[in-house]
Amino acid sequence: MKALYVRIYLTLVALLLAFAFGSAWLFQRHIEQERGNVETAAGERLNAMAGLLKLALPPATAPREEQAAAFADWGQRLRMPLALEDADGKRIGTTQMFLRRADDPGAIIVSANLGDGRSLEMVRTVRPPTPPGMASGPTGGNAAARSPGRPDEGPWAGPWLHRPVSPGAPAVSTLAVVLVLLFVGVAAGAYPVVRRLTRRLETLKRGVEKFGAGQLTHRVDDSGRDEVAALASSFNQAADRIETLLRSHQSLLANASHELRSPLARLKMAFAMLEDAAPVQRERLAHEIDVNIAELDALVEEVLLASRLEAGSAVGETHAVELLALGAEEAARAEVAFEPETDSARVEGQERLLRRALRNLLDNARRYGGPEVELSLRPVAGGFEFIVADRGPGVPVDLRERIFEPFYRLPGHAEMAGGVGLGLSLVKQIAERHGGRVSCQSREGGGSRFVIFLPAVLPAQAPSGSR
16 A cells, blocks of 8 residues: 555544444443443332331231222322232232333333332333433423323432433434444545645655756745645755756856866967977976966866865864954965954854955955055954955946856956956855855945955854855
């Protein structure tokens, strides 16, 4: 049995059956207990009545006529179906109610010993339950419609006399019908609910299969507020991340393949010209070969680092990083001015990545922003900001987000200017990996300001590769 909805439905039906049988068993036990209580109470009442009548009636040695007259008088007062028998089992006297009810179907005659050889008999009639609002008498009419003075009326006609003393067939059959109707109703109503739930799971399964087959744009219906909707929403979020990651990797590989062509072509040309070149040209070609090899090495390193950052792979251990020392070292290497606005700046992160991000910003500023480059460090709410300012031509407002995309270069920036368009993309990925951000702003008086914010505490799960 593989269908989930069938298993859920059969489990529910089995629980309903167990509930029905359990309810019937409890009802049966309750009826048996009630019957025992009624029998006990009826026997106690009959014995108590026998003791009272023994005291009220003439003794057993009195003439039968005297005993019969006294018993008839007490029978009329009590208005109960009673009979008095002597020691030989012959009836001394009976009430009219006894004679009428003794022939009723289901009549039960019980007796109690008076202790002097005589016995008192009483008729108990087993009757089906009376519908609410109806009288329990044999006429079945309303209580108000009964004729006054009937023999079965009076203070002694207590409810115990008309209560069934054993679980009759109507009560059991009614319970069975109710349980069957309940079972059928719940089973019929549960099927569409269970089927709807599992149908949504089947839809989710088909959606996962389509996505796994290569339809990266396929998403499943995540409407609703239950667990299935939450699962579908989680799948859609994961699908978005996977699609973005795969698209990014495809773009990275395509652009890297394109960028590798240029230095490789230059290397091929240089090696072809090296053999027939003059000594002066040999020196120039050797320098060109070294430059192209360095460019290839840098490109491969940046591609690998970008790929690892995009995939969220570990690229070093996290520890406390002194930003003041880091900024001073990189500023000295790039020969730019460094102006910190704080005496202490420490964050949790990976020094190698932070150094790479700051170095890329400084190299980018020196390459495109001219010689007037400044580096500053200032404390802000929640962390610190590195600011790299230059006096270059600046970046148009509509392109300040695109320059952080992989392999994107501003129009007019020729390839010979250096770089392949991965530097700023790596800066953004490194900042986001540390829970920070990077932005490009205009500088007063002309130029650009690249601001990288780093939080003082590294998040437990810093985003990586998000765009």
